[in-house]
Amino acid sequence: xxxxxxxxxxxxxxxxxxxxxxxxxxxxxxxxxxxxxxxxxxxxxxxxxxxxxxxxxxxxxxxxxxxxxxxxxxxxxxxxxxxxxxxxxxxxxxxxxxxxxxxxxxxxxxxxxxxxxxxxxxxxxxxxxxxxxxxxxxxxxxxxxxxxxxxxxxxxxxxxxxxxxxxxxxxxxxxxxxxxxxxxxxx
Numbered sequence: 001x002x003x004x005x006x007x008x009x010x011x012x013x014x015x016x017x018x019x020x021x022x023x024x025x026x027x028x029x030x031x032x033x034x035x036x037x038x039x040x041x042x043x044x045x046x047x048x049x050x051x052x053x054x055x056x057x058x059x060x061x062x063x064x065x066x067x068x069x070x071x072x073x074x075x076x077x078x079x080x081x082x083x084x085x086x087x088x089x090x091x092x093x094x095x096x097x098x099x100x101x102x103x104x105x106x107x108x109x110x111x112x113x114x115x116x117x118x119x120x121x122x123x124x125x126x127x128x129x130x131x132x133x134x135x136x137x138x139x140x141x142x143x144x145x146x147x148x149x150x151x152x153x154x155x156x157x158x159x160x161x162x163x164x165x166x167x168x169x170x171x172x173x174x175x176x177x178x179x180x181x182x183x184x185x186x187x
Contacts, residue, residue, distance in 0.1 A: 013027070013028045013033065014026065014027045014028075015028075015042055017042065017043060017046035019046060019047065019050040020061075021060035021061035021062070022049070022050045022053055022060065022061070022062060022063070022064065023061075023062075023063040023064075023117055024045075024046040024049045024050065024063070024064055024065075024066060025063060025064070025065045025066065026042045026045065026046065026066045026067075026068065027065065027066070027067045027068070028042070028068045029067065029068060029069040029070065029073065031069060031070040031072070031073070031128075032068050032069060032070060032127050032128075038068070038127065039127075039131070039148070039149040039150045039153065040149075040150035040153050040154065044150075044154070045066060045153060045154070045157050046066075048154050048157045048158050048161070048185070048186075049064055049066060049157055049158075049161050051158075051185050052158050052161035052162055052165065052181075052185055053120075053161060053165065055181060055184070055185060056101045056162065056165040056166075056167070056181075057101065058100075058101055058120060058165055059096070059100055059101070059118055059120075060118075061117045061118070062117050062118040062119065062120050063117045063118070063119045063120065064119070064120045064121060064122070064123075064161065064164060065119075065121070065122035065123070066122070066123055066124075066125070066157060066160075067122065067123070067124040067125070068124075068125055068127050069124055069125070069126055069127070070126055070127065070128045071087035071126050071128045071129055072087070073124065073126075074087040074088055074089070074091065074124065074126040074129065075087040075088075077091055077124060078091065081093075087126055087128075087129055088126070088129070089125065089126055089129040089130060089133065089156050090123060090124070090125045090126070090156040090157075090159055090160040090163075091123065091124050091160075092121065092122075092123045092160045092161075092163035092164045093121050093122045093123065093124075093164070094120065094121040094163065094164040094165070094166065095119055095120060095121040095164075096118075096120060096121070096166075097166070098165075098166025098167075099166070100166070101165045101166045120164050120165070121164040122164075123157070123160030123161065123163070123164060124160075125153065125156045125157060125160060127149075127153065130149055130152040130153045130156055131149045131152075133152055134146070134147060134148060134149045134151070134152040135149070139151070139152040139155070140152075140155065141155070141179050141182060141183075151186075154186060155182065155186060158182055158185050158186060159178075159182060162178055162181060162182065167181070
């Protein structure tokens with residue numbers, strides 16, 4: 001069972017959740033903590049991450065970071081890393097190249113010291129944006145789904161994890177494959 005780290009007021013709360021062979025470090029920013037409670041349990045989001053990692057046969061054992069934040073932080077990161085103005089719903093920062101997630105005989109081996117987990121990357125999700133998209137009926141893969149904030153967060157976390165694992169949606173065939181995997185994982 002994971003332990004919630006208690007921090008002084010104004011600092012994020014980090015919770016490591018272990019779902020073998022994965023460690024999902026969930027960091028909830030103060031802006032999120034100051035508002036309503038999370039619309040979904042951290043453990044449920046960790047299960048979404050683990051399912052996506054399993055689906056792509058990610059190198060294991062490994063860790064991944066999930067940061068739950070607000071539009072202000074996502075807007076800042078979106079400008080800095082993507083060159084785009086305004087907030088977005090999820091940003092992913094992979095640490096391994098896409099071929100690290102290849103399966104089969106020619107899969108690369110990622111050496112690490114004994115007992116150490118490989119860190120795959122981090123993603124940051126705007127809970128504020130997820131809430132707005134869900135409530136306005138602009139959620140889902142197509143941007144026209146009215147569903148719960150919890151479902152929108154599940155989608156964004158799954159989407160962010162798949163990006164960390166090398167999947168993309170820049171080309172139509174890539175998008176079709178990524179969206180199909182998301183549908184399978186969220187079913």
